[in-house]
Amino acid sequence: MAGPVKTEAVVLRSMRYGEADRILHLYTPARGRVSAIAKGVRRARSRFGGRLEPFFRIQAELHEGRGELLTVTGAQTVDAHARLRGDAGAIDAAARACDAVGRLFETGEPHPGVFNLLCRQLGLLDEQAGAGVSPAAARAGSLSFRLKLMLAAGLAPQLGACASCGETEHLVGFSGAAGGVVCAACEAGSFPFGEEAHEFMAGALGRPLNEAPTAGDQALAQSERAIAATLEHHAHLRLMPASAAA
Numbered sequence: 116m117a118g119p120v121k122t123e124a125v126v127l128r129s130m131r132y133g134e135a136d137r138i139l140h141l142y143t144p145a146r147g148r149v150s151a152i153a154k155g156v157r158r159a160r161s162r163f164g165g166r167l168e169p170f171f172r173i174q175a176e177l178h179e180g181r182g183e184l185l186t187v188t189g190a191q192t193v194d195a196h197a198r199l200r201g202d203a204g205a206i207d208a209a210a211r212a213c214d215a216v217g218r219l220f221e222t223g224e225p226h227p228g229v230f231n232l233l234c235r236q237l238g239l240l241d242e243q244a245g246a247g248v249s250p251a252a253a254r255a256g257s258l259s260f261r262l263k264l265m266l267a268a269g270l271a272p273q274l275g276a277c278a279s280c281g282e283t284e285h286l287v288g289f290s291g292a293a294g295g296v297v298c299a300a301c302e303a304g305s306f307p308f309g310e311e312a313h314e315f316m317a318g319a320l321g322r323p324l325n326e327a328p329t330a331g332d333q334a335l336a337q338s339e340r341a342i343a344a345t346l347e348h349h350a351h352l353r354l355m356p357a358s359a360a361a
């Protein structure tokens with residue numbers, strides 16, 4: 116598969132390398148997460164300009180050699196998300212979104228739906244930048260995004276019935292090991308999970324990102340714990356907290 120590769124990509128991470136280079140983590144529709152080196156990008160007159168910063172959506176030209184690391188040979192901006200860059204809260208949320216994608220989908224397996232979801236999330240944060248989003252709304256948005264990533268990864272928590280016995284009434288707890296809500300008879304090893312958290316998670320999974328529900332602090336905390344417990348048990352993964360306020 117050596118040779119030129121043209122692909123859309125979102126820059127997830129950018130790490131300094133050597134004197135003037137950067138190593139990038141890119142998320143692409145057809146090749147999943149790709150690592151690439153951008154040579155000379157930190158020089159003042161780099162031909163890449165500022166287009167290889169995190170959160171940029173680009174049309175990338177890469178060269179694939181024998182190693183795992185591709186080389187960036189060209190980059191055109193599809194969306195710079197310029198408004199997002201002027202809002203500390205939006206930058207923080209975008210960084211958490213990119214981190215979650217990079218860790219949940221770290222291989223070259225293609226997930227075009229995840230690429231589209233990330234682009235929508237960055238677009239949404241860009242639209243909302245400067246509008247003074249409340250910490251609760253920011254956390255709810257971040258959790259909704261995570262739930263949709265889990266759905267794409269086949270890790271969506273079971274919410275319709277007890278994940279241990281199938282009972283549909285008296286769902287009072289959440290168990291990471293069982294991968295979903297559990298009933299009063301199966302609650303050993305679970306933690307309390309209220310109706311509002313249940314509604315929030317079901318709503319977040321069922322609605323588009325721009326119509327993501329919100330909820331009170333306790334319900335959001337329970338939802339975040341449920342998401343973390345599911346990822347830890349079923350993907351052996353610990354993500355950063357969903358928001359700075361959490």
Ligand SMILES: [Zn+2]
Nearest residue numbers: 277280298301
């Ligand atoms: Zn049960």
